[in-house]
Amino acid sequence: MISFTSAFAPQIEAMLNWRESLGYSRTTWIYPLLSFDRFCTARHPGEAILTRDLATEWCREGTRVDYPAYKAHAIRAFGTYLRLAGADAFVLPAEWISPRSPKLPHLFTDDELTAFFAATDCVPHSALSPFREYTLPVLFRLILGCGLRPQEARLLRREEVSLDSAILTIERSKRNKDRRVPVGDDLTGLLERFDQLAELRAPGREYFFEQRPGKPYPGRWVWASYQRCRVLAGGIAPGSSPYTLRHNYATRTLTKWIEQGRDLNRPGIVGGHDLTEE
Known part of the structure; x- marks a missing residue:
């Protein structure tokens, strides 16, 4: 059973439940948001507002690439949900996320x-x-x-x-x-x-x-x-x-x-x- 421990835990759970009620899978964002949750618990335990500094610091953690797509899309989705729920939150601009290069799947012989x-x-x-x-x-x-x-x-x-x-x-x-x-x-x-x-x-x-x-x-x-x-x-x-x-x-x-x-x-x-x- 996956559990969240940061100050954002109730909001993350609410977002996942909301998406699931719309027909989307919880697994789409659950693991990147679990990473974000653990990052906040370890580095910013008292932070309860998704700020620009918090979002970008997590995106850059453990990588040489600015705003890796899997993190950036997750935190952008979370920020968008928080705004829809009436909370003050930073929404990562889509322009900051490098577009995925089109790639054809491998066709096995x-x-x-x-x-x-x-x-x-x-x-x-x-x-x-x-x-x-x-x-x-x-x-x-x-x-x-x-x-x-x-x-x-x-x-x-x-x-x-x-x-x-x-x-x-x-x-x-x-x-x-x-x-x-x-x-x-x-x-x-x-x-x-x-x-x-x-x-x-x-x-x-x-x-x-x-x-x-x-x-x-x-x-x-x-x-x-x-x-x-x-x-x-x-x-x-x-x-x-x-x-x-x-x-x-x-x-x-x-x-x-x-x-x-x-x-x-x-x-x-x-x-x-x-x-x-x-």
Whole structure:
């Protein structure tokens, strides 16, 4: 359970709850704001007003780059919320944030995917991360095979995985939308074998991929594990992330549609259509 301790704690919690009520995920800003909260507790324990000096000092902390984007966007969002709530607060100007350079996601070749999943299958046992050698091959195949967002896969509850009907139920995902995702036969068989093994390890578990009782694997663990497998596969796709697997699902699905002769210019075939429903 994440808790905030600075003088801004009630306002941070209120902001996260407000965003969640609008359909946004708490995880978008929770970790940068937790960093800000701890910074304030350690450096400015009595400060209760978001001033320009406080915001910019935190943005510059621990980096050689002025206003790194992930911090700057978070503190700008927090300042904007405080203003909306009627509080006196500094709002970091958007002009101070360096724009993100457009970057196309890496498109894996078949050989790269073969190498990547061979690496996931060879991840050794670790006392610090037990069961990872069984989890990673299934987790990453699920993300690619069903086009799931990484957080959707890692937060799947066991009750949301219907192996009998080969359907995943994704609840309260982006913008609080629910959807149902079909699973192919091969992947369903893999999920069934993993489920049986995971139940022997932790009977009655809540999450399909469970790190410890009642707790899913954290996002940073998934990211670090992806990077480990990427390096083991020969350093393929530098700069990519687990989300790249979802992008590859979408790209391969569109390619399949083109090969099938579908008209991608027809309204609704792509725009407004979730590719993960195919």
